[in-house]
Amino acid sequence: MQTKPLRVVHYINQFFGGIGGEDKAYTKPQIKDGPIGPGKAVQQALGDRGEVVATVICGDNYFAERIEEVTAEVTELLIPYRPDALIAGPAFDAGRYGIACGALCKAVQSKLGIPSVTGMHEENPGVDMFKRHVYIVKGGSSAKGMVEAVSKMVSILWRLASDQKIGKPSEEGYFPRGILGNKTSERTSAERAISMLLAKMAGERFESEAILPKYDRVKPAPFIKDLSSAIIALVTDGGLVPKGNPDRIEVKEATRFGAYSIQGADGLKPENYEINHVGYDGSLVAQDPHRLVPVDVMRDLEKEGMIGKLYDTFYATTGVATSAENAKRMGQAIAARLKKERVSGVILTST
Amino acid sequence: MRLELNIVSIKDVNFGANTAIKDGVLQINQRELQELLEEDKRLGRVEIELAHPGEKCRILQTSDVIEPRAKIGESGKNFPGALDQHGTVGMGPTCVLRGVSVVTIDDSERGDFYRDMNGEIIDMSGPGAELTIYGKTHNVAVLPFPADGVSLSDYRLALKVAGLKTAVYLAEAGKSLKPDAIEVYEIPPLMDIEKQRKDLPRVAYVFQLFAAQFGGITEDPVLYGGNVDKIVPTILHPNEVLDGALISPYRGKGIETYMIQNHPIIKKLYQRNGKDLHFAGVIITIAHNNEHENRRAATISANLAKWVLRTDGVILTKVFGGAPEMAIAQTAQRCEELGVKTVLAMWQQAADDSQEIDTLFSFQEVNAIVSMGILFEPISLPHMERIIGRPVPLSGGGSISDKIDRQLQWIKGAIGQLGTSRLMASRY
Numbered sequence: 156m157q158t159k160p161l162r163v164v165h166y167i168n169q170f171f172g173g174i175g176g177e178d179k180a181y182t183k184p185q186i187k188d189g190p191i192g193p194g195k196a197v198q199q200a201l202g203d204r205g206e207v208v209a210t211v212i213c214g215d216n217y218f219a220e221r222i223e224e225v226t227a228e229v230t231e232l233l234i235p236y237r238p239d240a241l242i243a244g245p246a247f248d249a250g251r252y253g254i255a256c257g258a259l260c261k262a263v264q265s266k267l268g269i270p271s272v273t274g275m276h277e278e279n280p281g282v283d284m285f286k287r288h289v290y291i292v293k294g295g296s297s298a299k300g301m302v303e304a305v306s307k308m309v310s311i312l313w314r315l316a317s318d319q320k321i322g323k324p325s326e327e328g329y330f331p332r333g334i335l336g337n338k339t340s341e342r343t344s345a346e347r348a349i350s351m352l353l354a355k356m357a358g359e360r361f362e363s364e365a366i367l368p369k370y371d372r373v374k375p376a377p378f379i380k381d382l383s384s385a386i387i388a389l390v391t392d393g394g395l396v397p398k399g400n401p402d403r404i405e406v407k408e409a410t411r412f413g414a415y416s417i418q419g420a421d422g423l424k425p426e427n428y429e430i431n432h433v434g435y436d437g438s439l440v441a442q443d444p445h446r447l448v449p450v451d452v453m454r455d456l457e458k459e460g461m462i463g464k465l466y467d468t469f470y471a472t473t474g475v476a477t478s479a480e481n482a483k484r485m486g487q488a489i490a491a492r493l494k495k496e497r498v499s500g501v502i503l504t505s506t
Numbered sequence: 507m508r509l510e511l512n513i514v515s516i517k518d519v520n521f522g523a524n525t526a527i528k529d530g531v532l533q534i535n536q537r538e539l540q541e542l543l544e545e546d547k548r549l550g551r552v553e554i555e556l557a558h559p560g561e562k563c564r565i566l567q568t569s570d571v572i573e574p575r576a577k578i579g580e581s582g583k584n585f586p587g588a589l590d591q592h593g594t595v596g597m598g599p600t601c602v603l604r605g606v607s608v609v610t611i612d613d614s615e616r617g618d619f620y621r622d623m624n625g626e627i628i629d630m631s632g633p634g635a636e637l638t639i640y641g642k643t644h645n646v647a648v649l650p651f652p653a654d655g656v657s658l659s660d661y662r663l664a665l666k667v668a669g670l671k672t673a674v675y676l677a678e679a680g681k682s683l684k685p686d687a688i689e690v691y692e693i694p695p696l697m698d699i700e701k702q703r704k705d706l707p708r709v710a711y712v713f714q715l716f717a718a719q720f721g722g723i724t725e726d727p728v729l730y731g732g733n734v735d736k737i738v739p740t741i742l743h744p745n746e747v748l749d750g751a752l753i754s755p756y757r758g759k760g761i762e763t764y765m766i767q768n769h770p771i772i773k774k775l776y777q778r779n780g781k782d783l784h785f786a787g788v789i790i791t792i793a794h795n796n797e798h799e800n801r802r803a804a805t806i807s808a809n810l811a812k813w814v815l816r817t818d819g820v821i822l823t824k825v826f827g828g829a830p831e832m833a834i835a836q837t838a839q840r841c842e843e844l845g846v847k848t849v850l851a852m853w854q855q856a857a858d859d860s861q862e863i864d865t866l867f868s869f870q871e872v873n874a875i876v877s878m879g880i881l882f883e884p885i886s887l888p889h890m891e892r893i894i895g896r897p898v899p900l901s902g903g904g905s906i907s908d909k910i911d912r913q914l915q916w917i918k919g920a921i922g923q924l925g926t927s928r929l930m931a932s933r934y
Binding site (some may be wrong): 178295319321323324331332333334335336337338339340341342343344345346348349351352353355356357361363365366367368369370434435436475476478482 | 597707709719720767769770771773774778783784790795818819820821828829848849851854855856857858863865866867868869870872873874875877878879880883901914921924925926927928929930932933934
């Protein structure tokens with residue numbers, strides 16, 4: 156529990172710092188003692204729990220055009236003030252200002268290990284960029300909502316600094332960070348399941364504890380008109396990789412994929428491959444990799460003239476507990492490469 | 507079918523000259539138990555150790571956990587098929603030693619690519635012990651080593667049998683004692699249910715108890731001593747489940763035999779039976795490793811629920827990881843299509859921060875899900891003074907006895923799939 160008054164540093168842009176408007180947007184970062192402008196509202200909300208010991212002011216363009224470097228520069232400025240916490244903005248709907256607030260909050264959390272809070276309007280691009288890393292209080296689009304936003308920001312900041320619980324996004328007014336964790340229910344899951352079923356059978360309202368994903372609908376590519384001239388590729392998420400796993404693809408939650416040449420090969424020799432996947436029993440594939448990546452049959456079809464050509468490389472990754480974000484990114488990257496190589500069809504094998 | 511669990515409360519366990527219970531203290535003749543277990547030619551040496559609640563002790567590579575139980579009376583059979591011959595189960599009196607667990611330790615866990623090499627652990631004190639019932643019972647740890655030349659599969663089978671034997675051996679000591687409490691489990695035969703209260707909905711429990719996701723072991727004696735890797739869905743009386751007809755499949759992640767014997771969902775359905783619902787029975791099913799067989803199992807389960815048990819609603823649970831989640835969701839979907847309301851309770855294996863995804867499936871009919879939490883969440887565990895099992899050095903350096911961060915999935919019983927846990931996932 157924090158008992159000493161908090162040493163808080165406040166970040167604002169050139170406009171709220173009283174330096175000027177767009178014409179001063181290239182103002183370099185400067186730090187001054189005590190609260191300035193909206194910092195007075197911060198000080199008021201803090202009361203005797205803390206003190207705004209310094210204010211950093213920086214021009215919006217100066218920050219937004221070199222985010223990483225300026226973030227580091229500003230973080231350095233804070234250190235001599237030995238801050239316990241950082242408050243940034245609120246930035247309302249000012250995009251460059253919002254991005255600066257988010258980037259700085261994220262940086263001080265990881266570099267200085269101190270809590271931080273900012274505030275923005277929901278349309279500020281800084282929200283999507285930083286809500287997963289930083290508590291961003293939802294606010295209006297103009298300075299009218301300043302006092303309310305600042306009071307919520309300070310309330311969260313104080314509790315972060317003193318290791319107190321932060322409630323749900325809806326109760327506290329911050330943007331949900333999408334972070335998953337466990338909480339403890341008053342009832343066991345067995346009890347909750349029975350209550351939920353009784354309500355559902357009675358036609359009463361119930362609230363599911365998990366929300367179903369709505370997957371993107373992908374429009375299928377048109378049929379291949381002439382298979383006998385088509386190049387066909389093999390792609391798998393079953394984790395078949397050359398011995399030694401040269402691309403160091405993860406055994407689960409993969410972020411990488413590999414491209415492995417099969418040029419001129421009639422088939423895959425078991426001694427040259429291994430299964431890099433913890434989501435299924437890979438022993439049958441280890442015995443004969445064609446059970447996953449059927450190069451043998453594809454060569455037959457190639458000889459028979461049913462397909463034009465088997466593409467010279469197969470792609471492999473590990474599909475187990477892989478995040479949808481990574482799966483999508485890898486899929487797009489593989490598809491782009493295949494398209495460039497004029498591959499017109501893919502056989503995807505999964506496990 | 508009327509089952510009486512005669513509960514003998516055990517407040518301490520120690521080693522002594524003979525195996526007996528006096529004033530709530532279980533004394534074990536360590537040598538006698540060892541000799542009993544070493545009769546199995548598949549096993550070499552068998553070590554027995556005790557771990558008590560509050561002790562600074564960490565048990566490694568735990569395989570199954572079993573509550574000591576023994577049937578009372580001539581016809582009653584213990585774990586029929588797996589241990590005893592076939593006979594009465596689910597009926598009549600059973601002696602239960604409450605407050606004690608038999609914990610089997612799988613020495614072959616060490617060095618397994620698929621697993622954490624120190625396996626699922628049990629802490630006897632600290633935050634790890636708080637999260638699981640197995641940290642609060644007096645634990646009789648059974649650590650058998652394989653005999654020379656015995657296959658891995660045979661060793662693992664022998665390990666299971668050693669656990670069951672120990673559970674029965676210990677509970678035999680309580681059979682002649684006056685129980686501290688008697689729990690009675692009885693539901694009328696299906697035909698008679700509607701003669702009672704017609705206005706109550708009929709509810710069944712769909713229990714997915716095995717998944718063909720990994721190899722498993724051959725002849726795993728899960729259901730009346732038989733393996734279940736090819737079963738079609740079938741109906742069991744809940745008392746059969748509670749009284750030893752079912753044991754945990756090898757590496758039945760989140761469904762230990764102890765939890766099957768004390769099945770939280772079955773027990774709660776019994777509590778509500780005749781008040782809010784009629785408990786119509788248990789449908790057991792498995793997850794296959796291919797779409798065709800999963801669809802087939804889903805159809806059969808749903809038909810049993812709708813047309814044989816004539817239920818209004820079912821609760822479904824799953825086992826293991828992601829592929830079984832798809833299989834159980836298909837079953838729920840098929841039930842909903844037939845007008846049987848469903849609640850699916852499961853841990854959130856597929857929960858994904860990156861796109862705010864909670865489930866693998868997206869069947870819109872499966873709209874009532876109870877969260878059993880996120881199994882990948884780590885918690886910090888303190889240093890322990892005593893280790894049971896053979897430690898493997900941590901990959902990042904240090905020892906498993908140190909202060910460590912460990913995901914819930916590697917703490918036995920911290921996050922189960924049968925409804926015991928209070929943990930639920932949340933986004934914040």
